[in-house]
Amino acid sequence: MKCEFADSLLQGYFDGELSGRRTAEFERHLQHCAHCSAELVDLDMVSGMLRLTPLYQPAPVSLRRKIDAYLRPIEPAAPTSQPFPWQWLATAAALLLVAIVIWRVSPELRNDDYQAELAGEIVEAHLRALQPGHMNGVASANVGVVKEWFDAKIKFALPVRDFAKAGFALNGGRMDVIEGRSVAVLVYEHNGRPINVFIWATREPDTPPRAGYRQGFQWVDWRKDNMEFCAVSDADPADLELLQQLINSSV
Amino acid sequence: MSELELEDRARFEQLVMPHVDAAFNLARWLLRGRADAEDVAQEALLRACRFFRGFHGGDARAWLLQIVRNTCYTWLEKNRPMELSMEFNEEIHLQACATPETLAIAGDDRGRLIVALESLPPRFREVLVLRELEGCSYKEIAAITSIPIGTVMSSLSRARRQLYSALANFAHKGAVREV
Numbered sequence: 001m002k003c004e005f006a007d008s009l010l011q012g013y014f015d016g017e018l019s020g021r022r023t024a025e026f027e028r029h030l031q032h033c034a035h036c037s038a039e040l041v042d043l044d045m046v047s048g049m050l051r052l053t054p055l056y057q058p059a060p061v062s063l064r065r066k067i068d069a070y071l072r073p074i075e076p077a078a079p080t081s082q083p084f085p086w087q088w089l090a091t092a093a094a095l096l097l098v099a100i101v102i103w104r105v106s107p108e109l110r111n112d113d114y115q116a117e118l119a120g121e122i123v124e125a126h127l128r129a130l131q132p133g134h135m136n137g138v139a140s141a142n143v144g145v146v147k148e149w150f151d152a153k154i155k156f157a158l159p160v161r162d163f164a165k166a167g168f169a170l171n172g173g174r175m176d177v178i179e180g181r182s183v184a185v186l187v188y189e190h191n192g193r194p195i196n197v198f199i200w201a202t203r204e205p206d207t208p209p210r211a212g213y214r215q216g217f218q219w220v221d222w223r224k225d226n227m228e229f230c231a232v233s234d235a236d237p238a239d240l241e242l243l244q245q246l247i248n249s250s251v
Numbered sequence: 252m253s254e255l256e257l258e259d260r261a262r263f264e265q266l267v268m269p270h271v272d273a274a275f276n277l278a279r280w281l282l283r284g285r286a287d288a289e290d291v292a293q294e295a296l297l298r299a300c301r302f303f304r305g306f307h308g309g310d311a312r313a314w315l316l317q318i319v320r321n322t323c324y325t326w327l328e329k330n331r332p333m334e335l336s337m338e339f340n341e342e343i344h345l346q347a348c349a350t351p352e353t354l355a356i357a358g359d360d361r362g363r364l365i366v367a368l369e370s371l372p373p374r375f376r377e378v379l380v381l382r383e384l385e386g387c388s389y390k391e392i393a394a395i396t397s398i399p400i401g402t403v404m405s406s407l408s409r410a411r412r413q414l415y416s417a418l419a420n421f422a423h424k425g426a427v428r429e430v
């Protein structure tokens with residue numbers, strides 16, 4: 001039979017929300033209430049599972065970036081046509097403002113241009129790869145076979161991994177050309193959709209993932225350990241983010 | 252930015268921005284999807300910016316999560332009114348959740364837990380997420396959800412029991428993915 005305290009004091013006791021006096025009272029109750037004792041075991045199991053399983057979903061980088069952009073918009077340049085004698089002062093102030101704005105945002109802007117251009121080329125390559133008969137690389141789910149195929153073709157240690165258990169099965173690999181250089185491509189399949197991961201060597205410092213959307217495809221680009229990665233697919237952005245995390249933690 | 256003065260902006264960045272993860276996580280579990288959660292969390296954060304002058308100190312996380320929760324419920328009322336009116340029913344919910352995607356993730360313990368948690372009604376899901384994932388006290392949960400502490404306790408109790416039976420249901424049916 002259900003105990004009248006199960007929905008109230010038992011929870012408070014379990015969550016450590018009772019006062020010292022009520023805790024002592026409830027402990028006396030527990031000694032002779034089989035129902036509450038049994039419930040306590042179940043509570044512990046459910047609560048333990050929720051706490052020990054990685055369920056917490058941190059905010060994607062894109063959300064933070066949107067809020068930051070809202071908080072710190074780029075200030076518009078001031079008009080410069082002030083009458084003499086203020087004109088020179090206004091011009092100087094406007095120049096200073098422009099200089100500050102350029103200094104603050106230009107690396108970002110250049111980076112965005114680079115990202116946009118790169119994403120364009122990579123989406124094109126992804127589209128080419130979707131054409132039938134394009135697969136001129138190695139078709140295998142065997143990590144060793146794929147690795148060996150790449151060995152003679154690239155000069156860095158390609159992190160070839162299979163994430164089939166997480167739902168991203170390795171399907172093979174091939175070489176492609178992006179911005180004039182040859183890059184390695186690992187092909188994964190998720191829910192029947194291909195995901196191409198383009199990887200090449202770089203001397204640039206590590207960067208966190210940046211995501212974007214182009215011609216109906218989602219892409220994520222990041223750098224780690226002297227390699228640049230760009231994953232492209234028409235899969236759910238969350239899936240791409242998950243694959244990004246899997247690859248990143250395996251490098 | 253017209254709504255926030257420079258000084259307020261610094262305070263907002265210092266007090267509210269550390270809780271962006273908490274905001275997204277709550278929205279993710281209330282709406283059961285990352286894309287919707289990002290949109291709604293963004294809307295909630297922008298509202299928080301606009302209302303920030305009305306925040307006079309205290310628990311910034313609870314204040315933000317209250318706005319996130321309200322924004323989520325408004326969104327649910329508009330986009331998925333059925334979900335708010337539906338009481339927990341194992342059969343309906345397990346079926347409703349049994350899309351190929353959820354069945355694929357239901358293959359492991361974490362996947363089963365996600366499907367089971369998502370099968371609970373939003374009002375039970377939120378107390379569990381706030382208590383177990385966010386580590387909120389009863390008082391904080393009461394503030395965020397605008398329900399009395401006694402109701403927080405009984406909601407937690409029912410939510411935990413339903414989650415327990417949803418998990419047991421999985422164990423009974425064995426591998427749901429083979430259906």
